[in-house]
Amino acid sequence: MSGRAGTDEDLVRRAQRGDRAAFDELVVRHRDRVYAVTLRLTRNPADAEDALQDTFLNAYRGLGRFGGRARVSTWLYRIAANASFDVIARRRVRDEPLDEGAHAPAAPGDPYAQSAERRALERALAALPDEFREAVVLCDIAGLGAGEAAELLGVPAGTVKSRVFRARALLASALREPDAHDPVETSG
Amino acid sequence: MSDDTGMHRNDEPSAAELDRVRALLAGLGEEPAPPEVVVRLERVLDAELPQPGAAPGRRQRRWLRRGALGLAPVAAVAAVVTILVVRPGGDSGSERAAPPPASVAAAESADSAASAAAGAATLAAPAGSGAADAATGTAFSQQGATDDGAARSAAPSPTSAAKASAAEAAPTPAAIRASAIAAYRETRRALLARRAP
Numbered sequence: 001m002s003g004r005a006g007t008d009e010d011l012v013r014r015a016q017r018g019d020r021a022a023f024d025e026l027v028v029r030h031r032d033r034v035y036a037v038t039l040r041l042t043r044n045p046a047d048a049e050d051a052l053q054d055t056f057l058n059a060y061r062g063l064g065r066f067g068g069r070a071r072v073s074t075w076l077y078r079i080a081a082n083a084s085f086d087v088i089a090r091r092r093v094r095d096e097p098l099d100e101g102a103h104a105p106a107a108p109g110d111p112y113a114q115s116a117e118r119r120a121l122e123r124a125l126a127a128l129p130d131e132f133r134e135a136v137v138l139c140d141i142a143g144l145g146a147g148e149a150a151e152l153l154g155v156p157a158g159t160v161k162s163r164v165f166r167a168r169a170l171l172a173s174a175l176r177e178p179d180a181h182d183p184v185e186t187s188g
Numbered sequence: 189m190s191d192d193t194g195m196h197r198n199d200e201p202s203a204a205e206l207d208r209v210r211a212l213l214a215g216l217g218e219e220p221a222p223p224e225v226v227v228r229l230e231r232v233l234d235a236e237l238p239q240p241g242a243a244p245g246r247r248q249r250r251w252l253r254r255g256a257l258g259l260a261p262v263a264a265v266a267a268v269v270t271i272l273v274v275r276p277g278g279d280s281g282s283e284r285a286a287p288p289p290a291s292v293a294a295a296e297s298a299d300s301a302a303s304a305a306a307g308a309a310t311l312a313a314p315a316g317s318g319a320a321d322a323a324t325g326t327a328f329s330q331q332g333a334t335d336d337g338a339a340r341s342a343a344p345s346p347t348s349a350a351k352a353s354a355a356e357a358a359p360t361p362a363a364i365r366a367s368a369i370a371a372y373r374e375t376r377r378a379l380l381a382r383r384a385p
Binding site: 036118173 | 200201205206208209210212213214215216217218219220221225226228229232233236237238239
């Protein structure tokens with residue numbers, strides 16, 4: 001990702017020298033996607049918010065250890081995933097289904113966000129077995145490679161690829177079902 | 189952990205459906221986080237992270253602290269060596285040629301031990317600022333580099349009454365060594381405690 005303030009790598013280098021504004025710019029660039037990842041991993045808005053905050057605090061504290069071997073986004077989403085797993089472990093997740101009313105971060109007027117298909121996807125994603133959901137969130141929402149996700153999850157890369165494929169297939173099947181496009185729309 | 193989801197072959201979605209799912213998932217990552225979440229995140233970062241310009245100072249203090257810790261053993265060893273080697277012979281060449289009476293030598297030994305203990309106490313005192321850290325580091329290097337006379341000048345001189353009392357006590361070299369070692373240990377313990385976050 002790049003912009004007027006430079007690439008992510010530029011921002012990290014400046015932040016490593018103590019430039020807080022550069023770090024803030026990094027936060028602005030990545031906070032939405034990091035939140036999307038933590039929300040789908042924790043399946044709980046409060047836990048997701050905790051994980052989001054932990055992600056950027058841990059990232060700032062770990063700036064000195066970022067050597068530039070991985071992409072900044074990869075580094076950040078790894079921290080986000082670890083923060084989510086930590087939050088899950090700490091609170092022993094209440095295992096509630098995703099509360100769409102509470103979490104829906106969509107901007108008003110966003111047709112995609114308002115669509116029944118999106119809501120159906122959220123429900124199907126929340127209903128996936130944990131290992132499938134983690135794999136597909138890390139690969140398809142966070143954008144990690146199979147190898148990176150495998151390292152994070154502690155399984156072989158082939159297993160991650162298989163889980164991602166299976167997860168996508170399950171989601172597609174769920175979206176295909178006649179009642180997938182939920183009652184919220186029909187009741188309105 | 190099994191990856192068998194029980195999905196039958198005829199349930200398998202088409203490539204187009206899989207692509208659609210991928211696109212939808214990618215879309216989830218593009219959604220903005222709720223504004224209240226963003227506001228709370230900014231608040232937490234402002235509270236927890238140093239403000240612009242504060243980070244270098246903190247880093248500098250950390251390096252000073254590390255430097256002080258690195259010098260601590262050197263300074264302590266130098267102090268012990270100074271006490272054990274220089275003291276028995278006296279402060280200057282002329283005095284070395286004519287050793288003082290036993291009571292005076294004992295008083296000076298006590299003086300030296302008191303000086304070492306005072307130095308250790310200074311170093312062990314908690315320092316809450318970078319300036320204090322710097323002062324601590326300087327104290328270490330000074331103590332390591334100077335002879336016992338200079339070290340003594342940095343510590344309060346004992347009164348004549350104390351000298352007389354010390355002369356009566358007549359500490360042995362073993363006692364002096366033990367005192368110096370205790371001072372070194374105390375210093376090291378205090379610095380290690382300060383290093384812990």
